[in-house]
Amino acid sequence: MVTKTPTTKSAAPKTPRKPRAVKPKAAAVKHHTAPVHSAAVEAKPEAKAEVKHHEAKARYVFATGRRKTSVANVRLFEGDGKHIINKKPFETYFSYPFYQETALKPFDVTGLAKKYHIVAHINGGGAHSQAVALRHGLSVALGKASEEIRKILKKNGFLTRDDRKKERKKPGLKRARRAPQWAKR
Numbered sequence: 001m002v003t004k005t006p007t008t009k010s011a012a013p014k015t016p017r018k019p020r021a022v023k024p025k026a027a028a029v030k031h032h033t034a035p036v037h038s039a040a041v042e043a044k045p046e047a048k049a050e051v052k053h054h055e056a057k058a059r060y061v062f063a064t065g066r067r068k069t070s071v072a073n074v075r076l077f078e079g080d081g082k083h084i085i086n087k088k089p090f091e092t093y094f095s096y097p098f099y100q101e102t103a104l105k106p107f108d109v110t111g112l113a114k115k116y117h118i119v120a121h122i123n124g125g126g127a128h129s130q131a132v133a134l135r136h137g138l139s140v141a142l143g144k145a146s147e148e149i150r151k152i153l154k155k156n157g158f159l160t161r162d163d164r165k166k167e168r169k170k171p172g173l174k175r176a177r178r179a180p181q182w183a184k185r
Contacts, residue, residue: 065137070125074137081117
């Protein structure tokens, strides 16, 4: 009977590692704000941070819309401005009128086109999928703005995410379900 004996790689004892030098942290990046008296900053630093947070929160309503592999991050601003998608004008990004109508349908249903404008960033998918993702994100953002508007959008089906996606290809098949042609002889 053969017994196994434990083997070691080296018989020399390991030396302890030297502690690494810790780099000093960089100074915090300051935002462009008006100069504030230093005594006020030292007295209430938490209050100042809270006020900034609430100002940023009240500036726009954020929502995410999805369709297939498209993701639309939508910011809804008050005021009648130009809609901007991926840093381009809305009419340039969605050049076909059908996509423009699809994306802005929540404004048509609620009648709020003159009250709000959007800035959105869209990733993935094709043009139609992106337009529907933008519509979904815009609907969610409008629903957050008002409960009455949310009810109208829910009745029209704009708040429901369309979860249909392309089915994966299966082995032995040409696509997800398409089988190769069968020949008897």
